[in-house]
Amino acid sequence: MQHHQPVPEDKQAQLLEALKAKFETSGQDINAYLEGLLYADYLSYWDYIHLDTLLSLQNQETTFPDEMIFITYHQITELYFKMILSEMEQIGKQTDVSEADFTMRMSRINRYFEMLVQSFDIMGEGMEAAQFRKFRLSLTPASGFQSVQFRMIEIRATEFINLVDKEVRHELHADQPMRELYEHIYWKRGATELSTGKKTLTLQKFEEKYEHTLIAFAEEARHTNLWTAYERLQTHTTPGEKLIQAMRHFDTLVNIDWALAHFKSAMRYLHQEPESVAATGGTNWQQYLPPFFQKRIFYPELWSDTEKQNWGKSWVEKHVLTQKNKPGKK
Numbered sequence: 001m002q003h004h005q006p007v008p009e010d011k012q013a014q015l016l017e018a019l020k021a022k023f024e025t026s027g028q029d030i031n032a033y034l035e036g037l038l039y040a041d042y043l044s045y046w047d048y049i050h051l052d053t054l055l056s057l058q059n060q061e062t063t064f065p066d067e068m069i070f071i072t073y074h075q076i077t078e079l080y081f082k083m084i085l086s087e088m089e090q091i092g093k094q095t096d097v098s099e100a101d102f103t104m105r106m107s108r109i110n111r112y113f114e115m116l117v118q119s120f121d122i123m124g125e126g127m128e129a130a131q132f133r134k135f136r137l138s139l140t141p142a143s144g145f146q147s148v149q150f151r152m153i154e155i156r157a158t159e160f161i162n163l164v165d166k167e168v169r170h171e172l173h174a175d176q177p178m179r180e181l182y183e184h185i186y187w188k189r190g191a192t193e194l195s196t197g198k199k200t201l202t203l204q205k206f207e208e209k210y211e212h213t214l215i216a217f218a219e220e221a222r223h224t225n226l227w228t229a230y231e232r233l234q235t236h237t238t239p240g241e242k243l244i245q246a247m248r249h250f251d252t253l254v255n256i257d258w259a260l261a262h263f264k265s266a267m268r269y270l271h272q273e274p275e276s277v278a279a280t281g282g283t284n285w286q287q288y289l290p291p292f293f294q295k296r297i298f299y300p301e302l303w304s305d306t307e308k309q310n311w312g313k314s315w316v317e318k319h320v321l322t323q324k325n326k327p328g329k330k
């Protein structure tokens, strides 16, 4: 707690007057509040951040100690997602966001995502593979695939059409009803068996809980996503290099760097010779997760054709196909 200098009397009188005015407007008696201050306890750090509650949330499904790392790191990630969404909302909901504010908030978002990319080795390297392969079985059919905040970040980042499965994108229009566009969102296809059209249980459960919310969210984000905010800015100024670079950086962080750090972890734990083990969410993850196949790009307008063609390619060559990380490394 900070120690304040004694308030000069005229300042104190001013404060009292202001308080009186405040309470009078809502018909309250200031004296009751002032007396209340006499009995009120000091705020503590642990109450302020709800430390006991926070530390009571890491409830394991098994007794393997490394499962605690797995749960906690997911929770940390979700908290960063929350901070990212808050910045995105502040950019998107302003009708006349300034370039300086937009750029400052994009830098914040990028700083958070950089943390997530840099720390992903906590997953990739930081757990004993033997423990992971056992405790993960108790988590089926739960999967990070069901992270609604991750989906909200994607929806707030870009025009919805860019999240539509690229095989059918050319058949659809950006201004079609959201329900129709949503039917073709890329992750549905990723979690659907193409020959039978059967959805994985992971996807079914996710849709039961969130489909309604996400469609409404996407409808609202048509006008409040980052790209529309950028376009609004473009109507009265030519955005400078700093903002453009920040948007490109964000695109790379989410759709290449994070995606591949995540994929690398999946390779380490789930890829075993002669064949890979099934993911808890049941996708064909080797085809589904790598950005080079998916080519998910939030801001296609900000990249050249060659850059788009090579999306994620150099990362795979450097990190995945080198001897050190050859499939099968335990």
Ligand code: HEM
Residues within 6 Å of the ligand: 073, 074, 077, 078, 123, 124, 143, 144, 145, 146, 147, 150, 187, 190, 262, 265, 266, 269, 270, 279, 280, 281, 282, 283, 284, 285, 288, 289
């Ligand atoms: C050892 C750690 C991890 C492994 C082995 C792993 C594995 C997988 C796999 C195989 C999928 C494909 C869906 C499925 O079939 O389940 C997936 C999807 C996903 N996971 Fe993870 N994951 C790990 C950690 C995390 C963490 C820490 C997060 C953070 C929230 C996360 C978020 C996601 C998301 C958002 C998807 C959907 C990605 C997309 O649709 O492109 N994962 N994960």
